[in-house]
Amino acid sequence: MIRIATAECFTQGKIGRELHAIAQGYEGNFGRKYVKNLESYGDFDYNELSVTCSLFIPTIEAVVKILNVDNPPKPNKLIKGIKVYDEKGDIEVSKIMARAVKDLTDCDIAIGTTAGIGCGGICIITDEYEISTTTDVYADLCENNSEDLFQRSQNGIRKTLEIILLLLNDKFDEIEKQENIELNIL
Structure with a gap:
C-alpha cells in the first residue's frame, strides 16, 4: 500500500480529495x-x-500548530492570518509543508502546496525524491481577484495530480520534460 498525505493551501485539499476518489474507485458525483x-x-x-490525510493549511498558525513547524519563514504579509509569500518563498514553504506532513504521518508520498504572490509553489516528497515546481498561472492573493486565484488553483491541482500519476507509474522522463520541474534524488 502506498500512503499519501497532503498539506495544501491554495489547492484547498482538492488534490487529496481527488487522490482519495482515485484510490477508492469512486464514480459519479463522488468520483x-x-x-x-x-x-x-x-x-x-x-x-x-491510500490517502492518509488531506489538510487545508492556509494560515501560518496552522503551519506551526498543526504541522509542528518551528520558526517557518516569515510571510511577506498576513491576510487574516493567511500566509502570503512571494514565489520563491512559496516554493520554500511548499517543501517545508510537504516534509512536515510526511514526518507527521510517516506516509510514502507527501504533497505541499502554497501560493501568495506569483505562481504557486508545489512540492512532492517521497523517501527517494523531492519534486518541486510552480503553477503555470500567476495570481496575487493581495489583489483578491477571484478568477485569477481560481485559475491558479485549478492549474496547481491538475499539475500536481499529473506529476503524482506519472510518479506512481515510474515515468520520471515525462516528469522531467515538464516545464519548471526540479527533481532531486534524496
Whole structure:
C-alpha cells in the first residue's frame, strides 16, 4: 500500500480529495473531477493507493500548530492570518509543508502546496525524491481577484495530480520534460 498525505493551501485539499476518489474507485458525483483517463498514465494498480490525510493549511498558525513547524519563514504579509509569500518563498514553504506532513504521518508520498504572490509553489516528497515546481498561472492573493486565484488553483491541482500519476507509474522522463520541474534524488 502506498500512503499519501497532503498539506495544501491554495489547492484547498482538492488534490487529496481527488487522490482519495482515485484510490477508492469512486464514480459519479463522488468520483474524480480532474483526472479523466487514468489508463493513459500507465498500469499502476490504484487499489494500492491510500490517502492518509488531506489538510487545508492556509494560515501560518496552522503551519506551526498543526504541522509542528518551528520558526517557518516569515510571510511577506498576513491576510487574516493567511500566509502570503512571494514565489520563491512559496516554493520554500511548499517543501517545508510537504516534509512536515510526511514526518507527521510517516506516509510514502507527501504533497505541499502554497501560493501568495506569483505562481504557486508545489512540492512532492517521497523517501527517494523531492519534486518541486510552480503553477503555470500567476495570481496575487493581495489583489483578491477571484478568477485569477481560481485559475491558479485549478492549474496547481491538475499539475500536481499529473506529476503524482506519472510518479506512481515510474515515468520520471515525462516528469522531467515538464516545464519548471526540479527533481532531486534524496
